[in-house]
Amino acid sequence: xxxxxxxxxxxxxxxxxxxxxxxxxxxxxxxxxxxxxxxxxxxxxxxxxxxxxxxxxxxxxxxxxxxxxxxxxxxxxxxxxxxxxxxxxxxxxxxxxxxxxxxxxxxxxxxxxxxxxxxxxxxxxxxxxxxxxxxxxxxxxxxxxxxxxxxxxxxxxxxxxxxxxxxxxxxxxxxxxxxxxxxxxx
Amino acid sequence: xxxxxxxxxxxxxxxxxxxxxxxxxxxxxxxxxxxxxxxxxxxxxxxxxxxxxxxxxxxxxxxxxxxxxxxxxxxxxxxxxxxxxxxxxxxxxxxxxxxxxxxxxxxxxxxxxxxxxxxxxxxxxxxxxxxxxxxxxxxxxxxxxxxx
Numbered sequence: 001x002x003x004x005x006x007x008x009x010x011x012x013x014x015x016x017x018x019x020x021x022x023x024x025x026x027x028x029x030x031x032x033x034x035x036x037x038x039x040x041x042x043x044x045x046x047x048x049x050x051x052x053x054x055x056x057x058x059x060x061x062x063x064x065x066x067x068x069x070x071x072x073x074x075x076x077x078x079x080x081x082x083x084x085x086x087x088x089x090x091x092x093x094x095x096x097x098x099x100x101x102x103x104x105x106x107x108x109x110x111x112x113x114x115x116x117x118x119x120x121x122x123x124x125x126x127x128x129x130x131x132x133x134x135x136x137x138x139x140x141x142x143x144x145x146x147x148x149x150x151x152x153x154x155x156x157x158x159x160x161x162x163x164x165x166x167x168x169x170x171x172x173x174x175x176x177x178x179x180x181x182x183x184x185x186x
Numbered sequence: 187x188x189x190x191x192x193x194x195x196x197x198x199x200x201x202x203x204x205x206x207x208x209x210x211x212x213x214x215x216x217x218x219x220x221x222x223x224x225x226x227x228x229x230x231x232x233x234x235x236x237x238x239x240x241x242x243x244x245x246x247x248x249x250x251x252x253x254x255x256x257x258x259x260x261x262x263x264x265x266x267x268x269x270x271x272x273x274x275x276x277x278x279x280x281x282x283x284x285x286x287x288x289x290x291x292x293x294x295x296x297x298x299x300x301x302x303x304x305x306x307x308x309x310x311x312x313x314x315x316x317x318x319x320x321x322x323x324x325x326x327x328x329x330x331x332x333x334x
Contacts, residue, residue, distance in 0.1 A: 018257065025253050033252075034241050047244070051252065055259045117240040126235045144201065145236040151203050166194040169201075170229075177232045 006070045014061055024070065025054055031147060032078055038142030039082045041111035041131050049085055053078035072156035079139070079157060086135050129179040137172035144169055192222055200226070200233055281306060 006027075012020030032053060036046035056077050057064075064073060111131025113124040130138050143149045143157065155162045192215065198204045199212050216222045284306065289299050 018260070021260075022253050022257070025256055029249065029252050030243075033244070037241055043244075047248070047252075051255050051259065054256045055263070058256075058260050059263065115241055117242045118238070122235060123238055127239055130236070130239075141236055145233060146239055146241075151198070151201070163194060166197040170193050170197050173197075173229050173232050176236070177228055180232070180235075 003069055007066055010061060010064065010066060010070065013058070021058055028071070028074060029054075032074070035075065035078060035142060035147055036082055037115065038130075038146050039079075039135070039139050040086070041115070043115060045085065049081045050078060053081045056081065072153060075157040076159065083135065083139075125180065125183060126176075129176055129183065132179050133172065133175055136168070137175055140165070140168045140172050141176065192219075193225075196222065196226055196229065200230055281310075 006024070009020040009023050013024070029050070032050040033046055036050045036053075037043065040046050040049065053074065057074050060077070064070070111128060113119055113127050116123060116127060130141065133141070140154065140158075143154045149157070151162045151165045154165045158165070160168075192212075195204070195208070195212050195215075199209065199216075204212060216226060285303070288294055288302055291299075
């Protein structure tokens, strides 16, 4: 999207024009939802948290540097929303483990292949393997391979140098390869 | 070329992030090095598999509700801020008048005035303390959101 158009919408929003913010939401709602879905693996949570990220962006718009593009700034907010949620979910899960009343049913559609547009055995297997990765490994693969961001954009979203993006991606793909091989060996 | 170095270049090669000259240089290196070639094949397979993942889209009705949901949340935030600001202003104004009308009215026995003053001071301290505690908990409690 053109930076000039984005900047105009942001300036209009800052002057109180909510419709202008609506244009930004329309432009980024799908990438936001799908990025959150890749990190969280759950439709309802991705829907809710991607909306929450827009609300936080709206509230923090006065801190936004208009000379920079909106996307990396917004995706950083979205990422923080998702990671905060995941860390709370882990606390929840560990408390559940302490319960003596047996295993709780799995939550919703977490990393269920039914979330995918196209399915076959290979794709289902990769999607489950992605779900088995650590959060930061899964996140970088989602940003690169599922969302198609360039290294420069990923570096801006994660706040790390491009070299670190490459290094994390290398190790994440190695882990994914190992999980896939282990699964095939079973 | 050191292993750590070629690993990063391998990623950039796979993701088409190398300049044409760097790409050519890396291909030369790969032609000479069996280890890099083997690693490239394995990781290319992984990348090709993850690239095939595409999410099912939401229903049109969900997308129509999407902006409405955000609009409602931002509107509610503004509503809460205005409500809180109004409550604070009215409370301060009310307290000021109560104190002025009762505390300064010497016809009311001192014990009653002192009692009212203590009651209001205690109430104010409790409200501030509870609000501060709730705010702190909301920000730092690792167990928030946990269903007990």
